[in-house]
Amino acid sequence: MKVCRFLALALFAITMSFTACGDDDSGSFVEPEKEFSDSASSASVSSSSTNSSSSAKSSSSTDSKSSSSSSLVLFESSSSLSKKYQCLAECTEDCEGETYWIGTDHQMICHGGQWLNLDSMENANRSSSSRYYDMTEQFNPDVEYGEFTDPRDGQKYKTITIDYKYHMRGVDSVTIFAENLNYGEKVSGGTVQENGAKYCYDDDSWYCENGWGGLYTWSNAMGFPAVCDSVSIASEKCPNKFDYSNKNEKFDGDPYFLQHQGICPEGWHIMNEDIWVILAETSGGSSFLTYKMGSKVARFGSENEYGMSILPAGYWSNQDEVFKVIAKSALFWKPQQHSDKGGWAVYAAVRSNSFDRSSEGDKKQAFSIRCVKNY
Numbered sequence: 325m326k327v328c329r330f331l332a333l334a335l336f337a338i339t340m341s342f343t344a345c346g347d348d349d350s351g352s353f354v355e356p357e358k359e360f361s362d363s364a365s366s367a368s369v370s371s372s373s374t375n376s377s378s379s380a381k382s383s384s385s386t387d388s389k390s391s392s393s394s395s396l397v398l399f400e401s402s403s404s405l406s407k408k409y410q411c412l413a414e415c416t417e418d419c420e421g422e423t424y425w426i427g428t429d430h431q432m433i434c435h436g437g438q439w440l441n442l443d444s445m446e447n448a449n450r451s452s453s454s455r456y457y458d459m460t461e462q463f464n465p466d467v468e469y470g471e472f473t474d475p476r477d478g479q480k481y482k483t484i485t486i487d488y489k490y491h492m493r494g495v496d497s498v499t500i501f502a503e504n505l506n507y508g509e510k511v512s513g514g515t516v517q518e519n520g521a522k523y524c525y526d527d528d529s530w531y532c533e534n535g536w537g538g539l540y541t542w543s544n545a546m547g548f549p550a551v552c553d554s555v556s557i558a559s560e561k562c563p564n565k566f567d568y569s570n571k572n573e574k575f576d577g578d579p580y581f582l583q584h585q586g587i588c589p590e591g592w593h594i595m596n597e598d599i600w601v602i603l604a605e606t607s608g609g610s611s612f613l614t615y616k617m618g619s620k621v622a623r624f625g626s627e628n629e630y631g632m633s634i635l636p637a638g639y640w641s642n643q644d645e646v647f648k649v650i651a652k653s654a655l656f657w658k659p660q661q662h663s664d665k666g667g668w669a670v671y672a673a674v675r676s677n678s679f680d681r682s683s684e685g686d687k688k689q690a691f692s693i694r695c696v697k698n699y
Contacts, residue, residue: 415439431652459535467631469502474589479506483697484631488602498599499697502633504537507587513640513647513690517544520587523640523690525647536637539647542669542687545594545657546586553687556666566659584659588695594659595694600672600681603632634674640690655683655691 411419415434422434432439463469463482470483482502488495508522510529515521522538525531532538543552543562552562566584580597588594638650654674662668662684671691672681 456530456534462535462633462635463502464628464631464633469631470499472501472589472592474507476589477507481505481695482631482633486603486606486630488606495699498602498699500595500599500632501592501695502631503535504635504637505540505587505693505695506532506537507589508538508540510538514642514645516550517541517690518550520544520547523647525638525650527647531637531650535633536635536650537692539637539640539690540587540657540693541690542657544587545691545693546584546659554667556661559666580660582659583696583698586659587693592695592697595656595672595696596659597670597681599696600658603630604679604681606630635692636674637692639692642686642688642690655689656694657691 411422411434412424415422415437417437419434420436423431425431432441434440467484470485472481472483473479474481483499484502485497485499487497506522508520510524510532511517511521512527513523515523517523517540521544522532522540524538525536541550541553543550546552546564548557548562548564552564555561558565566582568582582596583593584596585592586594634654636649636651636654638648638653639655640646641648652675656672656674658670658672660670662670665684667687668684669687671683671685673679673683
């Protein structure tokens with residue numbers, strides 16, 4: 325009876341995941357891992373990606389400005405949906421790592437021939453030993469990667485170049501880190517980050533050194549002093565501000581196109597709103613986001629087609645003073661502040677069933693960083 329009840333609930337959850345919903349209300353603080361609902365739907369890509377004949381402004385930044393939470397839900401192919409139903413019927417070896425949400429609070433995972441509560445499994449693993457992952461499938465073998473060596477510490481990063489098919493921004497392509505940034509000296513979670521410091525998930529260097537990268541508070545990621553995590557930039561306490569002199573001249577003064585170096589190497593900048601939109605437009609809104617772990621325990625649902633290798637690296641919660649939601653969410657700071665709240669900033673959130681490129685949260689949280697080559 326328990327199995328039948330679970331299957332019924334799971335089938336209901338999948339059915340609900342294809343009903344439409346509106347934008348989130350970002351008026352109050354919501355923890356990053358709880359900002360979405362499984363009633364999220366197979367909504368179409370935002371207007372920035374569906375109207376290629378419109379001007380660059382309307383096709384990229386206008387849509388994101390119209391809502392404080394510009395959401396984009398990943399598409400499911402008929403074959404992947406069929407597999408979901410098959411796996412619900414039986415947790416086979418081919419289904420290992422498949423996950424399904426029951427309501428908004430419980431996520432189940434197919435593991436070792438059984439459907440298990442992912443939170444319970446993670447807590448059990450955490451109490452016995454560190455959870456390490458097989459990283460042999462981090463990158464797509466069919467993608468031609470470039471390589472960049474950070475001159476500051478000699479660390480090498482794979483890069484991908486995405487051809488921009490609409491050619492509306494005066495650029496033909498963009499080059500992006502295919503890995504999360506891992507620059508800086510490791511400090512313990514909760515320690516004030518200064519001078520390019522970083523957290524490693526669970527305070528364990530293995531995560532920083534094996535593809536997951538560092539986790540950075542907003543001001544540290546932007547190259548600003550820690551006080552700027554509590555107040556607005558360009559204020560008395562935090563006189564630092566963004567420099568718009570290295571922007572694309574076609575979009576003078578528009579913060580969505582800001583090329584801000586921050587903690588990235590010289591010649592590179594923090595991934596901004598414009599690049600997230602370019603990726604959505606180029607891929608149809610889904611395939612650049614997906615990533616499959618080699619261990620098949622932590623994965624988003626597809627095949628990493630574009631080689632972005634978005635890892636569900638979790639984050640540091642300053643509210644709970646704990647590292648959270650590894651294997652569930654990937655969160656990336658952007659060079660944008662909240663329009664009214666000086667201690668809040670904007671980030672992109674990638675999850676198993678949704679993508680929201682305009683989430684907002686406390687700057688003291690520590691998220692991942694991706695760098696983009698200046699253009």
